[in-house]
Amino acid sequence: MLQGIAFYLLAATAVVSGLLVVTARNPVHSVLWLILAFFSAAGLFVLLGAEFLAMLLVVVYVGAVAVLFLFVVMMLDVDFLKLREGYAKYLPIGGVVAAVLLAEMIVVSSAVIQGGATAGLTGPGAPDPDMSNVEAIGRVLYTDYIYFFQAAGIVLLIAMIGAITLTLRHKPHIKRQNIADQVNRSAAKAMEIKSVQTGQGVTPEELL
Amino acid sequence: MDAAVSFWATPGGWTLITVGQILLITVGVLIAVAFLLLADRKVWASVQMRKGPNVVGPFGLLQSFADMLKFVLKEVVIPSGADKAVFILAPIITVILAFMAWAVIPFAPGWVVSDLNVGILYIFAVSSLGVYGIIMGGWASNSKYPFLGSLRSAAQMVSYEVSLGLIIINVILLAGTMNLSQIVEGQSGYFWNWYAFGGGQGTWPLIVVLFPMSIVFFVSALAETNRPPFDLPEAESELVAGYQVEYSSTTYLLFMMGEYVNIVFMSAMISILFFGGWNPGFLSQETLDGLPAWIAYTIYLLTFITKTVFWFLAIALVKAFVPRYRYDQLMRLGWKVFLPASLVAVVITAAWRVFAVGA
Numbered sequence: 262m263l264q265g266i267a268f269y270l271l272a273a274t275a276v277v278s279g280l281l282v283v284t285a286r287n288p289v290h291s292v293l294w295l296i297l298a299f300f301s302a303a304g305l306f307v308l309l310g311a312e313f314l315a316m317l318l319v320v321v322y323v324g325a326v327a328v329l330f331l332f333v334v335m336m337l338d339v340d341f342l343k344l345r346e347g348y349a350k351y352l353p354i355g356g357v358v359a360a361v362l363l364a365e366m367i368v369v370s371s372a373v374i375q376g377g378a379t380a381g382l383t384g385p386g387a388p389d390p391d392m393s394n395v396e397a398i399g400r401v402l403y404t405d406y407i408y409f410f411q412a413a414g415i416v417l418l419i420a421m422i423g424a425i426t427l428t429l430r431h432k433p434h435i436k437r438q439n440i441a442d443q444v445n446r447s448a449a450k451a452m453e454i455k456s457v458q459t460g461q462g463v464t465p466e467e468l469l
Numbered sequence: 470m471d472a473a474v475s476f477w478a479t480p481g482g483w484t485l486i487t488v489g490q491i492l493l494i495t496v497g498v499l500i501a502v503a504f505l506l507l508a509d510r511k512v513w514a515s516v517q518m519r520k521g522p523n524v525v526g527p528f529g530l531l532q533s534f535a536d537m538l539k540f541v542l543k544e545v546v547i548p549s550g551a552d553k554a555v556f557i558l559a560p561i562i563t564v565i566l567a568f569m570a571w572a573v574i575p576f577a578p579g580w581v582v583s584d585l586n587v588g589i590l591y592i593f594a595v596s597s598l599g600v601y602g603i604i605m606g607g608w609a610s611n612s613k614y615p616f617l618g619s620l621r622s623a624a625q626m627v628s629y630e631v632s633l634g635l636i637i638i639n640v641i642l643l644a645g646t647m648n649l650s651q652i653v654e655g656q657s658g659y660f661w662n663w664y665a666f667g668g669g670q671g672t673w674p675l676i677v678v679l680f681p682m683s684i685v686f687f688v689s690a691l692a693e694t695n696r697p698p699f700d701l702p703e704a705e706s707e708l709v710a711g712y713q714v715e716y717s718s719t720t721y722l723l724f725m726m727g728e729y730v731n732i733v734f735m736s737a738m739i740s741i742l743f744f745g746g747w748n749p750g751f752l753s754q755e756t757l758d759g760l761p762a763w764i765a766y767t768i769y770l771l772t773f774i775t776k777t778v779f780w781f782l783a784i785a786l787v788k789a790f791v792p793r794y795r796y797d798q799l800m801r802l803g804w805k806v807f808l809p810a811s812l813v814a815v816v817i818t819a820a821w822r823v824f825a826v827g828a
Contacts, residue, residue, distance in 0.1 A: 262480075263480055287552075289552075289555075289608060290555075293555070293605070296601070303594075312585070312586065312587050313587055313590065316587050316590035316591055316593070316594045317590070319594035319597070319598065320590065320593055320594045320597050323594075323597070323598060324593075324594065324597025324598060324600070324627075324630070325597070325627065328600060328601075328604070328623055328627060331604055331623075332620070332623065335604075335608055335616075335620075336620075393586050394586070394587070395586070395587065395647060438797070438798075440798075440801075
């Protein structure tokens with residue numbers, strides 16, 4: 262019973278906050294509702310017994326991706342009233358996309374109910390009920406699907422290097438701090454003592 | 470007797486017990502924070518050869534309670550341009566998340582509210598949420614300094630989380646579990662079994678990697694909790710007070726409380742992950758098992774509290790000794806020093822676990 266209450270609470274929160282993501286006037290509020298939606302989805306994962314996925318969802322999506330969303334939305338100076346002007350114009354296209362998504366989800370969930378999607382899952386991929394979540398996922402990921410896993414890693418690495426090379430610029434006239442140089446600098450390197458005759462003074466040339 | 474036992478086994482009894490545990494920990498942590506805050510100020514004052522708070526109560530012991538009363542009794546001022554709901558929500562989220570993390574902290578064997586299998590991931594998830602309190606507070610204030618402060622803080626916390634996570638992976642590799650109680654049990658016995666000193670038999674040469682990593686973890690914890698020398702989000706010489714400029718009275722108190730609860734939490738984490746948690750370190754496990762249960766548990770609890778307070782005092786001393794970093798230096802330290810170092814450490818630890826003889 263407790264599980265049922267928790268499920269309906271979390272599901273209702275997810276649906277309502279999902280709606281509010283789309284309807285909220287302020288884009289920052291939209292992102293905050295989106296975070297709530299992610300969070301309730303993580304709660305649903307916990308109810309399913311997939312606590313590892315739940316925690317990863319929170320760490321990756323809520324802790325990192327949504328923070329970047331929030332950054333961009335807060336700092337972009339977009340006139341959101343203007344964006345809303347074409348609401349009626351884009352409504353049909355949006356409606357079609359939503360309808361297609363709904364149809365797909367119904368197809369997938371009916372397949373899951375009939376056991377169609379998971380029925381063939383025996384042998385190495387089938388989860389062992391005694392195994393903890395983390396262990397089960399780790400086993401599958403690092404044995405059966407190791408090449409795909411590595412490929413995904415390489416794709417991410419290339420994307421990261423690409424992003425850095427696109428944005429990294431060394432401007433020629435900007436001074437940069439070199440901490441090793443600073444630490445290695447000693448009094449002997451930094452100054453020179455010249456003896457100056459009393460009353461004679463020095464010219465700038467003599468100092469060089 | 471039977472009736473009593475069956476009552477505690479029902480969902481209602483279970484709920485009551487859990488709520489009781491939560492209340493116990495919340496109140497305990499709050500009272501501890503009240504005195505630790507005073508200790509923090511006293512340490513800071515002694516380093517600067519001042520006396521520190523010494524008027525309210527003997528040795529100023531009641532200072533924190535007087536401060537709390539003062540904060541609560543003042544008027545909550547909400548700037549007219551602020552986003553009211555988010556403005557008030559931000560400190561509440563900060564303080565709730567700060568307390569949420571304590572749910573998986575084991576104080577002694579079995580003394581934990583929720584003995585999660587993915588305890589470390591849970592802590593990681595909760596602490597990665599902590600950044601929202603600060604961002605929301607800074608943005609909702611609708612003012613420039615708070616906004617700058619919150620952006621800085623978000624970037625800083627996201628950066629240092631990466632190295633914290635990688636260092637924690639070292640400990641997970643050694644312990645072979647993400648459950649915090651089991652991690653502490655893995656360090657039982659004498660102090661050379663603590664993960665900071667390599668984790669005892671078979672893995673002791675890893676002290677070369679793990680001791681520096683425990684120090685890196687300490688420094689990252691300073692950055693993660695926005696403590697000096699990494700308190701750039703509230704650098705008063707540049708940003709007035711960062712994200713909390715517009716906050717007053719209770720809302721400010723909540724931010725402050727969340728910050729200190731987080732600091733104490735990080736001290737507890739350092740002692741659990743690297744310094745043996747509840748294990749005293751100078752008694753063998755057999756000796757402790759031979760003692761009457763209440764004595765053993767008193768030793769466990771006192772050990773854990775002592776270690777946590779020790780790390781809290783270390784953090785307080787750092788605040789007094791070290792000048793503040795510049796922002797680019799902070800980012801350099803996080804991304805160019807700590808991240809590669811902790812990555813190398815993960816590689817070495819993993820290689821040792823796989824290839825070493827007898828490991």
